[in-house]
Amino acid sequence: MDAILDATARVLVRDGYAALTTNAVAVAAGVSIGSLYQYFPNKEALVLALRERHVRHMSALMMREAVFWDAAEQGVPLEALITRTIHVAMAAHRLEPALHKVLALEAAHLEARHEEDGTEGVLRALLERYSRGPDAEVTVPDLDVATFVVGRMAHALIHAAVLDPPPGADPHILERETVRAVMAYLTA
């Protein structure tokens, strides 16, 4: 069950989505195709289950490291929060980078978008918090638009910085510049 998903991930990373056959997965998992089909009704369900598990793993890691989001209620400066959030998000992307890349690149068309579901809600709430009061740090006019812009921008940069960085670039610098980009937009 979990072993089958592990095997799916291995084959996916090794051979790509085009070469992912149910038989290959069964062999890689050390079980028969018959057993595979006892747990997953078809190939699509298999890949979907793998993706969901992967998203769960990433979310779990982020949530564990990100209790500090409650700190928004206290007087944590925006920059500290953004810095920490982006750091954690990049760490999550580094969990299984190769798998994440393949899923994003070759399995993106399988059903609904997984990303900005819970994410957008949290982001929106944070922006709201930091744009209120006399000493508001977020100066952007439309919060819905800002949520959209920051969400897309941050995700693209995190994804690219971890999975597709320019050759010879320092990861720390990419991380710092990602933070700079988000901060610059929010406080322009």
Add this chain to the structure above:
Amino acid sequence: MDAILDATARVLVRDGYAALTTNAVAVAAGVSIGSLYQYFPNKEALVLALRERHVRHMSALMMREAVFWDAAEQGVPLEALITRTIHVAMAAHRLEPALHKVLALEAAHLEARHEEDGTEGVLRALLERYSRGPDAEVTVPDLDVATFVVGRMAHALIHAAVLDPPPGADPHILERETVRAVMAYLTA
């Protein structure tokens, strides 16, 4: 030949990449499969040719509208140039939005990245130009990193604003905010 590529695009948009069969393309084009294989050695070459043509179309539109890039040599302010560039890029994405989306989403794995090839070079040169002199507008430290960041950020926002905007959002506002994001980062 061109009719076959048109048919490929139509089938791709209508049915998605998974349902793209050479026979379906031949039928949609009103030719026989035999004829199709006289012009394209195999299915992959067919899709690749379509993608290249699509990229050429977009590039052509951008280049036609973007002679003003030479204006960087004169005293055009950075913001005007960025505004115009992003406007043109969005227009290019609106040429065949559905096709662009399918190609980006379901045919991304077919061979090399197409985007930031010529683009990154041009972008890098522009940043260099605007970061020199006493009245430099670009204040970013590392130009290589900045090229990377701006390239990814702008592309993600342009792509999202045109092909995947939040429901009920004003395109003009999304465009303006994209410009704001890029400008804020470059002149922070």
Add this chain to the structure above:
DNA sequence: CGTAAACATGAGTAAAAGCTCGCATCATAG
């Protein structure tokens, strides 16, 4: 016209891959 080269045709082939199903094996209970 005649010839030949280029182009078009579509039934058929062959290989791949998703999935089934009858049988074997094992675990648990009585």
Add this chain to the structure above:
DNA sequence: CTATGATGCGAGCTTTTACTCATGTTTACG
């Protein structure tokens, strides 16, 4: 030990689909 249900097995069926090729048709040209 036997019965019963759950789980595992994998040869092979079936469908799908990329691609071929022998034949027909059009075009170019002297």
